[in-house]
Amino acid sequence: MSINQKSFSIEELLSSEASRWDRRIAADLASELESQLAEKVDTIPEIRRFLAVKGYRQLRARLQFEIGDATGDDAIRAMARAMRAFAHERPGLSAATFRNATTDSPEWRREHQLLGAVALSAFESAELNREQAINALLMLRTLVRGFVLHEMAASFLDTVDYDRLYAMTIEVFIRGLDALRSAAPSV
Numbered sequence: 001m002s003i004n005q006k007s008f009s010i011e012e013l014l015s016s017e018a019s020r021w022d023r024r025i026a027a028d029l030a031s032e033l034e035s036q037l038a039e040k041v042d043t044i045p046e047i048r049r050f051l052a053v054k055g056y057r058q059l060r061a062r063l064q065f066e067i068g069d070a071t072g073d074d075a076i077r078a079m080a081r082a083m084r085a086f087a088h089e090r091p092g093l094s095a096a097t098f099r100n101a102t103t104d105s106p107e108w109r110r111e112h113q114l115l116g117a118v119a120l121s122a123f124e125s126a127e128l129n130r131e132q133a134i135n136a137l138l139m140l141r142t143l144v145r146g147f148v149l150h151e152m153a154a155s156f157l158d159t160v161d162y163d164r165l166y167a168m169t170i171e172v173f174i175r176g177l178d179a180l181r182s183a184a185p186s187v
Contacts, residue, residue, distance in 0.1 A: 055093035056111035075122040080170045087148040132180045
């Protein structure tokens, strides 16, 4: 049998070298696809768009719930904790939210904007203007994604208390927002 005729199962592809996180991501995505077959997504770009939209919706709901009535630094802390928790609980959908959909749609754009509005309002409640809030959101997304990727890969040689380290990281991030507040506006 030639390699082109061979089919592989998810279990085969993930069996020997897959990490715990690889398995969680695959299981999360597989369950979403199985439960949504009625959505009639037929192509990989449509599947990516569908997963991104669903991820945006679920992450937005999580942020709204966790932020609640908090404002300022407390809202940012709540948002940062919720983003990390979402990545742990729904790793496949979380990964989908970090990609732009290859199939653009009004639904994708709307959900992206709604999620962004929740996040930007948390930053604006901490006295950042719109431009500063956008930059802070981009930085926080990068920070959360990088942190979670390190957790997934267990890339630190020493045993790490990830919860404690993440809390410290978010405090440093929040203190660093003063640099954004005092920066001259871009021209």
